[in-house]
Amino acid sequence: MRPLLLLFLTALGLSAQTSLVHAGRLLELRTGQLRLDQGLLIQEGRIATTGTWAQVSAAAPKGVAVLDLSDQVVLPGLIEAHTHVLLQGNRFSQDYADQILKESIPYRTLRAAAAARAGLNWGFTAMRDLGTEGAGYADVDLKKAIEAGIVPGPRLFVAGRAFSATGTYPLQNYAWELDLPSGVRVVDGVEAIRVAVRDEVRRGADWIKVYVDRGTSLGADGRLRSMTNYRPEELKAFVEEAHRLGKRTSAHVKGWDGIDAALSAGFDTLEHADGFTDDLFDRAIKQGTFWCPTLYAGLWVAEGRGPLGRKSTEMLAVAFRRGLAKGVKIALGSDIGAFPWTENPAKVLALMVQDGMTPLQALQAATLVGAELLGQPDLGHLGVGARADLVALTEDPLKDITALQRLRTVVKGGVVVRRD
Numbered sequence: 001m002r003p004l005l006l007l008f009l010t011a012l013g014l015s016a017q018t019s020l021v022h023a024g025r026l027l028e029l030r031t032g033q034l035r036l037d038q039g040l041l042i043q044e045g046r047i048a049t050t051g052t053w054a055q056v057s058a059a060a061p062k063g064v065a066v067l068d069l070s071d072q073v074v075l076p077g078l079i080e081a082h083t084h085v086l087l088q089g090n091r092f093s094q095d096y097a098d099q100i101l102k103e104s105i106p107y108r109t110l111r112a113a114a115a116a117r118a119g120l121n122w123g124f125t126a127m128r129d130l131g132t133e134g135a136g137y138a139d140v141d142l143k144k145a146i147e148a149g150i151v152p153g154p155r156l157f158v159a160g161r162a163f164s165a166t167g168t169y170p171l172q173n174y175a176w177e178l179d180l181p182s183g184v185r186v187v188d189g190v191e192a193i194r195v196a197v198r199d200e201v202r203r204g205a206d207w208i209k210v211y212v213d214r215g216t217s218l219g220a221d222g223r224l225r226s227m228t229n230y231r232p233e234e235l236k237a238f239v240e241e242a243h244r245l246g247k248r249t250s251a252h253v254k255g256w257d258g259i260d261a262a263l264s265a266g267f268d269t270l271e272h273a274d275g276f277t278d279d280l281f282d283r284a285i286k287q288g289t290f291w292c293p294t295l296y297a298g299l300w301v302a303e304g305r306g307p308l309g310r311k312s313t314e315m316l317a318v319a320f321r322r323g324l325a326k327g328v329k330i331a332l333g334s335d336i337g338a339f340p341w342t343e344n345p346a347k348v349l350a351l352m353v354q355d356g357m358t359p360l361q362a363l364q365a366a367t368l369v370g371a372e373l374l375g376q377p378d379l380g381h382l383g384v385g386a387r388a389d390l391v392a393l394t395e396d397p398l399k400d401i402t403a404l405q406r407l408r409t410v411v412k413g414g415v416v417v418r419r420d
């Protein structure tokens with residue numbers, strides 16, 4: 001461990017090797033039970049022992065460093081399942097174009113490092129980043145820099161360059177003779193798709209992200225319709241090749257047609273999905289598909305998307321209530337990057353509660369469900385063997401979910417990264 005980091009940890013009174021957390025109240029997220037006066041023994045960045053403070057402290061090594069959170073509620077670190085650290089807000093199409101055309105990739109990467117640090121300070125100890133939007137594999141580099149301790153940030157699970165088909169994704173509608181960069185990796189045809197998926201994995205992508213539809217419109221049947229970007233066999237090729245390589249798949253979908261196509265192809269997660277309907281929910285539940293309804297981003301960008309943009313956010317809120325009632329797997333995914341990194345994505349939790357979740361369900365979406373979506377059983381809980389990622393606050397989030405926007409303590413891998 002680097003000397004400066006050792007000095008930092010020593011000043012905080014918590015070692016990355018062995019330490020003891022005294023939790024005044026420990027929130028058990030599977031049951032919603034608040035356990036009083038609990039102890040967590042952390043060794044090598046993982047939870048080694050749990051129990052009452054009296055039990056755990058008595059069995060702990062002599063002289064172990066103690067993090068005193070006896071006046072706080074402790075729960076697992078939060079998981080953000082839909083982010084874009086390489087974007088800084090794109091309410092209007094020109095905002096997006098300016099970032100790709102006027103900001104260099106090194107500059108955008110520096111801003112992404114600041115975004116990752118902000119996310120960690122807000123208590124998001126793990127984030128899934130779904131595409132660099134024209135910044136190559138800067139997300140892979142940022143992930144490596146965080147893992148090496150060069151810059152602070154959450155555990156990143158990255159998608160590299162997301163995919164879309166020819167003529168379906170910005171930048172578009174400029175003079176035909178200009179060879180402009182694209183926010184995605186353009187690929188067409190089954191065999192080309194298989195090769196491209198392999199190449200993304202080679203370059204460090206943890207997830208394969210595909211823009212499945214575009215061009216939403218309100219159909220005569222009242223459904224939000226869309227144009228699909230790929231033929232069914234092409235979409236299946238993305239999923240089959242990714243799964244063969246041990247990677248999961250994410251589908252950007254907005255309208256009924258895109259959701260239908262993504263479910264038919266077998267994508268693991270659906271992003272946005274404003275046009276979800278009961279028949280599609282039934283299929284998603286049967287297939288075990290996860291959903292990241294990006295409630296806050298939809299509200300943020302609605303002004304720049306015109307009347308249909310506002311109507312789409314209303315439809316998403318209705319769909320959220322229906323999906324919740326039916327039991328679809330909902331994970332917290334804010335789509336931060338579509339809105340700027342000055343906004344805490346924990347605001348989405350309040351919208352989830354507003355639209356029908358209990359505070360406990362919203363917290364589960366940000367921890368247990370997020371960990372399941374990522375395929376990371378050692379995240380999202382504070383049981384023995386789990387990563388020692390936790391947050392703490394003085395208020396009870398089961399009574400006021402907005403309290404998650406006022407954290408006092410953040411710990412990642414047994415190391416204190418924020419203490420107010």
